[in-house]
Amino acid sequence: MRSFVSAMQKREEVLLVDGYNIIGAWPELVKLKNMRLELARDRLLELLSDYQSYSGAKVIVVFDAFSVPGLGAEYRHQKLKVVYTRERETADECIERLVGEWTSVRRHIYVATSDLVEQNVVFGRGALRISARELKLKVDQSRNDIQAAIRQETVSKRNPVSAALDPVLQERLEQMRRGIHNSVSKDGQK
Template identity: 35%
Template sequence: MKKHYTIVDGYNVIGQSETLKQIAQTSLEEARKALLLSLVNYNARQQAELYCVFDAYNTGSNEAREYFHGIQIIYSKKDETADAVIERLVYDLYDKHITRITVVTSDLSEQHTIFGAGALRISSREFLIELEEDKVMLEQELEEMTHHQPRMRIAIDEETKKRLEQIRRGYK
């Protein structure tokens, strides 16, 4: 069985989502958090190793990595784009016999590069649809679980309760 990796171009996905784009106008940090929470739920069902890459091109910092509930988040270093980080990840992780890599981006030049490196791609819009479908399925499963939980108590009429109490106390 092949090991599956999913690499998400974070800001590209945010830019393709109307909801996340609105949040980003107020707070880019909140938009990132909202995306990451969606990715956590998605990844719990997909069981892939998931990377989310954010562009920190003009921040003047080194590459930063952190983990968020099983997702590896990478912020690119100074003078490096998220696309460059994604390409490097694809080259580092890819082995045609043991890995399957899916890159989530709508960047056309990035798509051509990752195809050449052996990765698959899904557009950000398609991925957002998949996230929404996954969310609906999860809500349905949770709803079913709450409706199909075993009852904690058995409904017993008063006459049967009295009879059981008598048996418990040793009366016939």
């Protein structure tokens, strides 16, 4: 039983993201899309790249290039995999194909989209679904956790010695720093 549990814990997580669906669902990205679509795509990729680094999940972002002639394209954005669909292939069809290709007993596959039909199709093929709202919450939480860790590290780096000092000694040193000359004995008594 123990080996079964440990095998289950070691499953790789793969997150397939319907890029334009997410852009249309997140207010920050909608604003950028209204200025220039490229700005919204770049911001989404930046956010998901940070999320991938934090979560450890493999993230694949799919953008629909249905009416663009060609065989589609794949490239890396930092460590993120970005896929542009083939001509006459929708993002939904590409995601469904990728779910089939990535399905394994050693993986948890999640699909981030708010398209209810697509959620049902990928669920039927064995993937778990995440709405655009849920993904936004996960991305925001990871950003908050990262910022908190950075703040904590910054605070501890300001005076790393103080954490190791006895509070009475810290107080005495602080008084000396401020020019307060109260005599304090070894046992902390005045």
